[in-house]
Amino acid sequence: MKIKIKKIVPIIIMLFMIIAYISPLLVNLNKSFTLFPKNIVQYYMTYFECFSLRNAVIANHQFPLWVSGYDGGINFFAFPSTIYADPTSIFALFFNEIVSDKLAWAVFYILGALSMYYLCFCVLRYNWAGSIFSSIVYTMGGYFSHLQEESFIPVRVTLLLPLFFAFLIKAKANRVFLFFAAFVLAFISLESALLLPVIVLFTALFVICQKDFRFFVIYICICLMAFLYSFFKTILTLDMFWQNVQIINKTHEYIIKDANTIGTLLYRLIFPENFGVGMYVGIVPVLICIVVCFINFKTMFNFVVCLIIAVWLSLGPNSLFDLNRALWQMPLFGGMHEVAKYYGLVIVFFMSVICGGFFSFIEKIRNRFLADCLSCALIGFVFLNLLWFNVGYFNVFNTTLPEEKGVARDFYNILAINLHPGDESVTAPLSYFLARKNIGLLNMHQHPYLRKSSNVVPKYILLPKYAFLVPSTRLVVLPNPEYKGEFFFLNKSLVSKVRFRPGELIFDVRSLKPDILIINQNFDRGWKATAGKVENHLGLLSVRFDRPLDSRVRLTFLPGNFIIGILISLLAVILSLVYLKKKRK
Amino acid sequence: MKFSKVKNQTIILSLISILFIFVFQAKAEQTYSLMPWQVGQFVEYQVISFEGEGADNRYRIALVAKERVQGKEYFWLRIDIFSSVKDLRETKLKKNITFLCLLPEVRSCEFENNPAAFFKNGFFPSSAVKLKVQLFDGEFTEVDCREYFSYQSIIEDTPYSLTPDYLGNIDFTRMHVLDRMEQILVPAGSFFCKHFYVKTDISRSYTDEGFDLWQSSAVPLLGVVKVEFSKTLFWEKWSYKYETGQIRSGKEILSRFFTKRVPGRRREDTCIIKLVNYGLVNENKN
Numbered sequence: 001m002k003i004k005i006k007k008i009v010p011i012i013i014m015l016f017m018i019i020a021y022i023s024p025l026l027v028n029l030n031k032s033f034t035l036f037p038k039n040i041v042q043y044y045m046t047y048f049e050c051f052s053l054r055n056a057v058i059a060n061h062q063f064p065l066w067v068s069g070y071d072g073g074i075n076f077f078a079f080p081s082t083i084y085a086d087p088t089s090i091f092a093l094f095f096n097e098i099v100s101d102k103l104a105w106a107v108f109y110i111l112g113a114l115s116m117y118y119l120c121f122c123v124l125r126y127n128w129a130g131s132i133f134s135s136i137v138y139t140m141g142g143y144f145s146h147l148q149e150e151s152f153i154p155v156r157v158t159l160l161l162p163l164f165f166a167f168l169i170k171a172k173a174n175r176v177f178l179f180f181a182a183f184v185l186a187f188i189s190l191e192s193a194l195l196l197p198v199i200v201l202f203t204a205l206f207v208i209c210q211k212d213f214r215f216f217v218i219y220i221c222i223c224l225m226a227f228l229y230s231f232f233k234t235i236l237t238l239d240m241f242w243q244n245v246q247i248i249n250k251t252h253e254y255i256i257k258d259a260n261t262i263g264t265l266l267y268r269l270i271f272p273e274n275f276g277v278g279m280y281v282g283i284v285p286v287l288i289c290i291v292v293c294f295i296n297f298k299t300m301f302n303f304v305v306c307l308i309i310a311v312w313l314s315l316g317p318n319s320l321f322d323l324n325r326a327l328w329q330m331p332l333f334g335g336m337h338e339v340a341k342y343y344g345l346v347i348v349f350f351m352s353v354i355c356g357g358f359f360s361f362i363e364k365i366r367n368r369f370l371a372d373c374l375s376c377a378l379i380g381f382v383f384l385n386l387l388w389f390n391v392g393y394f395n396v397f398n399t400t401l402p403e404e405k406g407v408a409r410d411f412y413n414i415l416a417i418n419l420h421p422g423d424e425s426v427t428a429p430l431s432y433f434l435a436r437k438n439i440g441l442l443n444m445h446q447h448p449y450l451r452k453s454s455n456v457v458p459k460y461i462l463l464p465k466y467a468f469l470v471p472s473t474r475l476v477v478l479p480n481p482e483y484k485g486e487f488f489f490l491n492k493s494l495v496s497k498v499r500f501r502p503g504e505l506i507f508d509v510r511s512l513k514p515d516i517l518i519i520n521q522n523f524d525r526g527w528k529a530t531a532g533k534v535e536n537h538l539g540l541l542s543v544r545f546d547r548p549l550d551s552r553v554r555l556t557f558l559p560g561n562f563i564i565g566i567l568i569s570l571l572a573v574i575l576s577l578v579y580l581k582k583k584r585k
Numbered sequence: 586m587k588f589s590k591v592k593n594q595t596i597i598l599s600l601i602s603i604l605f606i607f608v609f610q611a612k613a614e615q616t617y618s619l620m621p622w623q624v625g626q627f628v629e630y631q632v633i634s635f636e637g638e639g640a641d642n643r644y645r646i647a648l649v650a651k652e653r654v655q656g657k658e659y660f661w662l663r664i665d666i667f668s669s670v671k672d673l674r675e676t677k678l679k680k681n682i683t684f685l686c687l688l689p690e691v692r693s694c695e696f697e698n699n700p701a702a703f704f705k706n707g708f709f710p711s712s713a714v715k716l717k718v719q720l721f722d723g724e725f726t727e728v729d730c731r732e733y734f735s736y737q738s739i740i741e742d743t744p745y746s747l748t749p750d751y752l753g754n755i756d757f758t759r760m761h762v763l764d765r766m767e768q769i770l771v772p773a774g775s776f777f778c779k780h781f782y783v784k785t786d787i788s789r790s791y792t793d794e795g796f797d798l799w800q801s802s803a804v805p806l807l808g809v810v811k812v813e814f815s816k817t818l819f820w821e822k823w824s825y826k827y828e829t830g831q832i833r834s835g836k837e838i839l840s841r842f843f844t845k846r847v848p849g850r851r852r853e854d855t856c857i858i859k860l861v862n863y864g865l866v867n868e869n870k871n
Contacts, residue, residue, distance in 0.1 A: 402744040414739070417681045418632075418642050418668050433743035460736060461682065461720070466632070466858065467644055467666050469707035469807065471796040471814040473753045476709075477736040481718060481726040 010128035014135050017383050018113045021140050024394040025102045032098050042151035044428040047097040048435055049083050054092050066503040066557040069440030072456030073521035078236035081154045081193035085233045105148055112159025113139040119166040126356045127363055129375035134356030137285045140386040143348045145393035146278030154193040161349055172215050179576045182225030189230045197332045202306050202346045209302040228572035232565035239561055258338040259316030272389040277340045282385045288358045289351045296357050307350035314343035411500055413440040415458035418467055455539030456520050459483045490516045503557040510550045517543040526559030618693040618802050622660055624648050626805035629862040641669035662686045682720055686713035701757040753794045759783050769799045769810050772861040776801040776810045804863050812858040
């Protein structure tokens with residue numbers, strides 16, 4: 001009983017620290033990070049995702065796949081960074097956009113701290129102080145809070161990275177953990193987008209550093225299992241890229257402005273005034289990390305090598321020998337132009353793990369009381385320091401999102417032209433507020449690998465007023481003279497709408513001759529029709545009727561590969577459970 | 586004798602200097618005016634964002650024809666709006682929309698009386714007598730001006746209209762002209778310009794915007810050489826305390842946990858419009 005209390009008390013202390021850290025999030029639960037008239041623009045994209053998820057599930061009783069208002073219609077579930085596949089997005093169904101987003105982050109902060117504690121205490125066998133220290137440096141470090149403020153959603157799920165490492169290391173001795181590690185990696189892969197290749201790369205590097213071929217085989221098995229577990233989403237993502245892939249138009253030299261130098265990296269780690277990627281952990285953890293790297297190099301070899309390579313990669317073209325250039329040629333890595341942001345995750349992770357090792361030196365002090373006091377002082381100082389400097393990220397503006405007034409209109413799209421490429425400051429808030437009015441925006445913030453333009457015809461065009469030499473940031477709404485409607489027959493047969501929901505379209509069709517029904521949405525192979533043949537008509541969704549027809553036609557979006565993916569994922573989970581049960585017996 | 590010679594020289598030099606100043610000033614006043622409109626005149630502008638990632642969008646404004654309506658002379662003004670499309674090797678210009686507007690000439694005297702009125706409206710075609718619109722490579726469609734610009738409520742009906750992008754406003758009554766000429770270098774060349782500006786007043790309101798505009802009489806149409814806007818507040822430099830006054834001194838430490846630490850308006854839409862080409866061509870085919 002005593003031993004249990006001894007184990008539980010540090011966890012409670014650590015949880016208390018983390019909850020104190022995230023308390024501003026929970027206190028101001030209904031208050032927004034965005035302020036009117038101020039903006040933290042990226043948040044509007046998160047709010048857009050939360051809104052469209054709730055709209056699909058609660059308002060339209062659908063599985064959230066097709067979002068009509070995003071760039072002329074897209075299978076949003078397939079997006080590599082979507083929150084749709086993340087279980088914490090369930091908050092979005094019951095709460096508003098602000099509350100659901102904050103609750104999801106709070107859950108991940110707590111899980112992240114527990115994961116790091118588990119890795120350090122149970123796997124790396126640090127003492128309680130080292131484990132708490134690593135946990136608070138990892139979770140309370142500026143990296144996650146800064147990116148939360150930036151609303152960089154993919155980073156949220158990577159708070160579970162220590163748990164994956166813990167299970168990976170444990171899988172070396174116990175096969176059962178292979179399944180756990182695979183499950184965590186699959187979970188991370190659902191939302192982490194371009195952070196996933198970084199995680200896979202560095203775990204592979206970590207495994208290779210162990211110089212154990214058997215461990216490497218286990219790692220490959222974990223990756224394969226994770227692929228199977230997440231197959232229901234991965235297959236859709238791969239299919240989306242297959243249909244829409246485009247070449248990245250940025251050269252490697254382009255990333256230099258987002259790459260670290262040793263100076264900027266240290267500045268970001270040590271000074272709270274961030275520029276670029278905020279990674280503040282303070283001077284103490286950085287010094288401790290450097291000391292441990294030198295003194296404990298042999299024991300910490302894997303982590304130290306990984307940390308050095310992570311730092312090296314984050315330098316990009318700023319380093320004498322540009323290691324990043326080799327990776328740039330590979331798929332996915334070519335999309336990581338913000339290298340400081342992507343490699344920042346592993347830098348912070350390995351640093352946090354290495355820091356905790358310092359407390360094994362303190363433990364060697366003969367005077368136990370003095371050792372405990374020193375540990376507590378270090379933890380207390382770093383906790384207060386991180387709380388003081390990083391908690392500001394969670395302090396929100398004292399505003400809520402305005403209520404939507406008026407009834408939903410018939411759906412149509414708007415195209416904003418001649419804004420700055422990738423200018424989210426205009427399109428992100430606009431897309432969210434238009435979505436609430438059942439209006440789509442054709443040029444939303446795009447994934448770098450996806451096509452840039454859609455053939456969907458907008459009903460209105462938005463132009464910046466400065467296009468007319470007027471010094472103004474306002475937008476001008478102009479009707480499109482070429483707009484023909486959201487659905488029409490090429491040869492003027494009769495069609496009337498019965499239902500127009502994101503993944504389900506029902507029409508009453510009356511054609512006296514063969515005709516083609518054009519629907520003003522992007523074509524996707526996942527659309528199926530009860531009559532006629534679904535076709536791609538110049539990038540638009542269309543249904544060809546080869547004979548006269550007078551009936552109701554229903555189009556539904558349910559890709560065949562999604563069903564196959566679900567079956568394969570379910571099968572993989574069931575087989576794993578059966579194996580685990582047998583193993584337990 | 587020597588003294589009187591030096592004195593004479595000084596007087597002559599002073600007179601020349603005074604004359605030079607008068608001439609220069611007269612020149613400065615002259616540049617305040619506009620070049621008379623003539624079919625074939627054109628100006629071409631490039632848009633670059635302050636954030637470094639140049640949008641490189643282009644606007645071409647040209648006088649393409651003349652027409653008499655009820656005995657009065659009007660000009661057909663053509664506004665071509667291009668956006669730059671980048672791929673690995675080159676940047677191409679893609680035409681998005683063209684406006685053909687029938688407008689009365691902007692006369693120099695009208696401009697001199699109230700330049701702010703012209704900068705406020707630019708070449709916004711809502712006041713055109715006739716208006717034709719061409720989207721991408723489609724047909725020109727004649728539209729009714731009043732009806733065509735009456736859909737603003739689509740944005741105004743949404744809370745987007747509360748965002749700074751929409752609320753942002755320039756108070757043209759605060760427009761000033763610098764009393765000296767400035768030499769401005771743009772891709773089209775170097776120009777001696779009048780500098781018109783509105784300063785952002787941070788104590789007024791958050792949506793207060795400003796601009797800097799350089800104008801030269803050597804350039805056709807409105808003579809705009811360069812425009813910089815919007816000069817909004819600096820990101821991360823203004824305290825929340827200053828903005829809202831919500832933080833009480835006694836509670837300052839505690840409120841750090843419950844109020845936003847770093848406010849500021851992040852504006853990537855601020856941009857520079859630069860003259861890249863101008864001149865006179867025979868374009869009255871359209």
